[in-house]
Amino acid sequence: MINCLYINQDHRILHISFCYLKDYFNQKKRKVIILFLLLFFCIFTSHAQTTGSIYIDDTYTVAAGSTTQWYGNVVLGPNARVYIEDGEKLLFYGxxxxxxxxxRIYGSNTAWTIQNHGTGTGTFVFKQPNPNTGTITQQILDGGNGGNPANSLQNTITSMEINNPKGVLLLNTDARVGTSITFTTGHLFLNTRDMVLTSIANLLGYDADKYVVTASSGHLVKENYTGAFIFPVGYAVNDYTPATVSPATANTMHVNVNSYAASAPDESDLAGIARTWNIYGNTTASATISLQHNSKTNMLGFSSAANYITRYGKAPNNTGYYPSTDDWQFNYQESSLVGSVPGSEVLSLKFDSLATLSTQREANYTKASNNNKGAIALLKQAKVVDANHNGIEGDAGDQVHYTFTIANTGKYKLTNIHIVDPKVAVVGTPIDSLAPGATDYTTFTADYKITKADVDTGYVVNLAQVAAIDIFGKLVTDYSDPKSLTEDKPTIIYTADSNQQVLSVTKTATTPKFDGKTKFSWKYTITLKNTMPVSSKDTLANIQVNDDLTKVFTHGETFEVQSVVASGALVANSLYDGNSDIATLLASKCRLAPQQTDSIVISLRIDSHWYSGKVYNQATTEGSSKLMGNITDVLSNDPHNTEDGFVAPKPTITNVPVAALIIPDGFSPNNDTFNDTFEIIHAPHLRLKFEVFNRNGDLVYKSNDYKNEWDGKGTGNFLGKNLPDGTYYYILETTDTKTNAVEHYTGYLTLRR
Incomplete structure (x- = not known):
C-alpha cells in the first residue's frame, strides 16, 4: 500500500491509500501501476503549499516539479516518512x-527506485523572508535527536540549506544531516545543541559572513572520517574562527569555540588570545589541529611572529614541547600564517592523543606566545669608604665599594650567570646554576676609586647588567637598581665638593588624573634637604625654587596652578603661577637646618588640547651657606626617571595620556534636549565606525563615519524605526587619521526613552 499525505491550499488534508499492489501482479504490471501512481501524485501535489501549521505523521513525498512550500510551523510526528527526490527543494518559511x-527522512533517486534514510540531494531550505508576512525571523530546528555520537537509528535530514539573514537556531535537541548543509545567507546557531554530520556529509558555501555559531556548549560534529575537514565555527557573529581537524585514523570529531570568559579553563595569560576551542574525538587517536583566529582577539603579550597552539591540562603540564609549570602546554613557537579572511592568522600542530569528553581538560585548546621565559633581577648597592683617611667621604682618592644581589625571579632554572659593568672590574666567577626563587649576594663585588674628574662632575654613576640562560636556551637579562629588584636605575654616589652634597633637591610627579573630558590634573612634589652634617651647624638660608612651567608645556597645552603648599620651614609664594611669577617660595623667610627635609607641592590642572606624550620639568634651586657660600643652579633630580640618555640630576617626566575615548553606558532619546543622542567623546583626529546589534544579533544601526548623530532610530532593515527600549551590543572601530592605527571596542549600551 502507498500512503500520500497532501495538504491543499484550503489547509485540508487528503489521505489517499492505494491497495492495488497484489502479490499476483507480474513485474510489468507493477511498473505500470507505479508510474500511474507517481503521475497521480504529481497532479495532486504540483505547487503544494500551505500557510497554516502542519502536522505530518504518515508518508509525505516531494517529487520533482512539486515546488513544495511550507509557510507555517511544521511537526514531523514519530511515524512520519518524508521522501524527497534528489535535486528537489522543500521551501520552509515557518x-x-x-x-x-x-x-524518518528519505532521499530518492529520480527514478524512485532507491530510497535511503538520511542521504540524497533533496534539500530542506530554511528560507526568509516569509512571502505571506514579509517579515524575517530566526528559524528554529528541533531535530529530535539525543546525545552524541549520533547513529543511523536517529533522525537524519538528507540535506539542508540556510537562506535566512537571521539564521537557524538548534533548540531542545540535536540534529543530524546526511549529505550536505549549504550556507546561502545566515548562520547556523548551535547554542547548547550539537549539529552532527555523517561521514559523507559536507558543508558548502560557508565563509566569514555565514558559518556555525557555537556561542555556548554546542558542538559541530563530523562522524567517522579521516583526512582534513574544516569546521567553520565562530564564537559569535562577526567572529569567524574555524578549526581544521585531520585525524590520522577514522574518528568522530566534536568542535566548539568560545570566549575566554565563557570557557571552562583558567586563561589569564596576557600572552594568549581571547578564544578557546573545545575539541574531542570518540577515540584518543592522533590528529593534526589547525586553528584560525582574528588578530583583534590578541592579548597584549601575544606575538603573531612567535606563538603556538597549546592544550589545557593539569599543572605541571609537561605534555608539550617544553616543560610547563602551569596548566597549559609550552610548545615550539612559529610565525602565524595568513588566514582565509583579512586580519586572521592560522597555526597547526599535531597531537598524539585526544580527549574523548568535552569536560576533560585536554579537550581545550588555544594559542599563546611563550613570553613566560626565565626572569632575573639585579640589585647593586654602593658604600663610600674614606680610603684616604682625611675625614671627608666622597672626595678624590676615596673608594666606592659595590655589592651585587642576584635573584632568580622566574619559574625556571638559570645557568651561566654573570655580571657586566662598564664602570668597574667585577670580581667573581659565573654562577653555574640558580634555582627559581633563589638569591645570591656573595659571589660578585667590585671597587671603584673616586677621581678628581668625578669630584668636578659632582657624582659617580654607573649601571650594571646581569645575564643568564634559561631552560629554553633564551638569554635573560636585567639592569641593576640600587634599591629594588623590580626597577632599573643607575647607582649614584655624590662626591663631597658638589652643591648636591650640600643641598639635595628631588622632584616627582603623580600620575595624571583624567577628569572625563579633556583635562588632567597632577601634582609636583619638590623635596629639599640640607645634607650637611648636624655638627656643621650650617643652616641654609634664602632658599628659592624656581619652576617655569611655560618651558614644560610647549605643545599647545594650557595649564592652571591650583595651589602651591610648602611644609616646615619653607614658606610658599601664593602668587606663583608658573608663568609671570616662577618663584615658588618667599626666599627671605625660608631656611633649612642641617639634615632638615621639607617640601613644596604644586597642584596643576592641564588642558591637553588633545596632545599626548611626554613633558619634562626640572626646577632650579638656590640659597646661601656660611661654609659653602652662595649655592646656585641646583637642578632637581627625579629618582624615578629611568629614560636612557639622562644622568643625574634628571628631569621629571610625565606622560600625558591620550584623552580617554569615552563611550557612555546608554542614552535617552526622548527629545528633552538632554542625552538625546549617543555621544562618544573622542579626539578630533579619530574617525569612528559604529555598529549596534539587538539581542537577536540583528544589525539595527550602522554608521561608517559616526558623528554622534544616533537618536535611537534604526538603519538598514530598521530604517527610520524607533528602536525599542532595551540593552544593545555595539562594535566601535576607531581609526587614527594621523597614524592609520585601528582599535576596536565592544560592549553593551542601554536605550531608555
Whole structure:
C-alpha cells in the first residue's frame, strides 16, 4: 500500500491509500501501476503549499516539479516518512520545524527506485523572508535527536540549506544531516545543541559572513572520517574562527569555540588570545589541529611572529614541547600564517592523543606566545669608604665599594650567570646554576676609586647588567637598581665638593588624573634637604625654587596652578603661577637646618588640547651657606626617571595620556534636549565606525563615519524605526587619521526613552 499525505491550499488534508499492489501482479504490471501512481501524485501535489501549521505523521513525498512550500510551523510526528527526490527543494518559511524521534527522512533517486534514510540531494531550505508576512525571523530546528555520537537509528535530514539573514537556531535537541548543509545567507546557531554530520556529509558555501555559531556548549560534529575537514565555527557573529581537524585514523570529531570568559579553563595569560576551542574525538587517536583566529582577539603579550597552539591540562603540564609549570602546554613557537579572511592568522600542530569528553581538560585548546621565559633581577648597592683617611667621604682618592644581589625571579632554572659593568672590574666567577626563587649576594663585588674628574662632575654613576640562560636556551637579562629588584636605575654616589652634597633637591610627579573630558590634573612634589652634617651647624638660608612651567608645556597645552603648599620651614609664594611669577617660595623667610627635609607641592590642572606624550620639568634651586657660600643652579633630580640618555640630576617626566575615548553606558532619546543622542567623546583626529546589534544579533544601526548623530532610530532593515527600549551590543572601530592605527571596542549600551 502507498500512503500520500497532501495538504491543499484550503489547509485540508487528503489521505489517499492505494491497495492495488497484489502479490499476483507480474513485474510489468507493477511498473505500470507505479508510474500511474507517481503521475497521480504529481497532479495532486504540483505547487503544494500551505500557510497554516502542519502536522505530518504518515508518508509525505516531494517529487520533482512539486515546488513544495511550507509557510507555517511544521511537526514531523514519530511515524512520519518524508521522501524527497534528489535535486528537489522543500521551501520552509515557518518559524519552527520540529522532528519527533522515530520520524524518518528519505532521499530518492529520480527514478524512485532507491530510497535511503538520511542521504540524497533533496534539500530542506530554511528560507526568509516569509512571502505571506514579509517579515524575517530566526528559524528554529528541533531535530529530535539525543546525545552524541549520533547513529543511523536517529533522525537524519538528507540535506539542508540556510537562506535566512537571521539564521537557524538548534533548540531542545540535536540534529543530524546526511549529505550536505549549504550556507546561502545566515548562520547556523548551535547554542547548547550539537549539529552532527555523517561521514559523507559536507558543508558548502560557508565563509566569514555565514558559518556555525557555537556561542555556548554546542558542538559541530563530523562522524567517522579521516583526512582534513574544516569546521567553520565562530564564537559569535562577526567572529569567524574555524578549526581544521585531520585525524590520522577514522574518528568522530566534536568542535566548539568560545570566549575566554565563557570557557571552562583558567586563561589569564596576557600572552594568549581571547578564544578557546573545545575539541574531542570518540577515540584518543592522533590528529593534526589547525586553528584560525582574528588578530583583534590578541592579548597584549601575544606575538603573531612567535606563538603556538597549546592544550589545557593539569599543572605541571609537561605534555608539550617544553616543560610547563602551569596548566597549559609550552610548545615550539612559529610565525602565524595568513588566514582565509583579512586580519586572521592560522597555526597547526599535531597531537598524539585526544580527549574523548568535552569536560576533560585536554579537550581545550588555544594559542599563546611563550613570553613566560626565565626572569632575573639585579640589585647593586654602593658604600663610600674614606680610603684616604682625611675625614671627608666622597672626595678624590676615596673608594666606592659595590655589592651585587642576584635573584632568580622566574619559574625556571638559570645557568651561566654573570655580571657586566662598564664602570668597574667585577670580581667573581659565573654562577653555574640558580634555582627559581633563589638569591645570591656573595659571589660578585667590585671597587671603584673616586677621581678628581668625578669630584668636578659632582657624582659617580654607573649601571650594571646581569645575564643568564634559561631552560629554553633564551638569554635573560636585567639592569641593576640600587634599591629594588623590580626597577632599573643607575647607582649614584655624590662626591663631597658638589652643591648636591650640600643641598639635595628631588622632584616627582603623580600620575595624571583624567577628569572625563579633556583635562588632567597632577601634582609636583619638590623635596629639599640640607645634607650637611648636624655638627656643621650650617643652616641654609634664602632658599628659592624656581619652576617655569611655560618651558614644560610647549605643545599647545594650557595649564592652571591650583595651589602651591610648602611644609616646615619653607614658606610658599601664593602668587606663583608658573608663568609671570616662577618663584615658588618667599626666599627671605625660608631656611633649612642641617639634615632638615621639607617640601613644596604644586597642584596643576592641564588642558591637553588633545596632545599626548611626554613633558619634562626640572626646577632650579638656590640659597646661601656660611661654609659653602652662595649655592646656585641646583637642578632637581627625579629618582624615578629611568629614560636612557639622562644622568643625574634628571628631569621629571610625565606622560600625558591620550584623552580617554569615552563611550557612555546608554542614552535617552526622548527629545528633552538632554542625552538625546549617543555621544562618544573622542579626539578630533579619530574617525569612528559604529555598529549596534539587538539581542537577536540583528544589525539595527550602522554608521561608517559616526558623528554622534544616533537618536535611537534604526538603519538598514530598521530604517527610520524607533528602536525599542532595551540593552544593545555595539562594535566601535576607531581609526587614527594621523597614524592609520585601528582599535576596536565592544560592549553593551542601554536605550531608555
Amino acid at each position: 518559524d519552527t520545524l520540529k522532528i519527533f524521534p522515530g520520524a
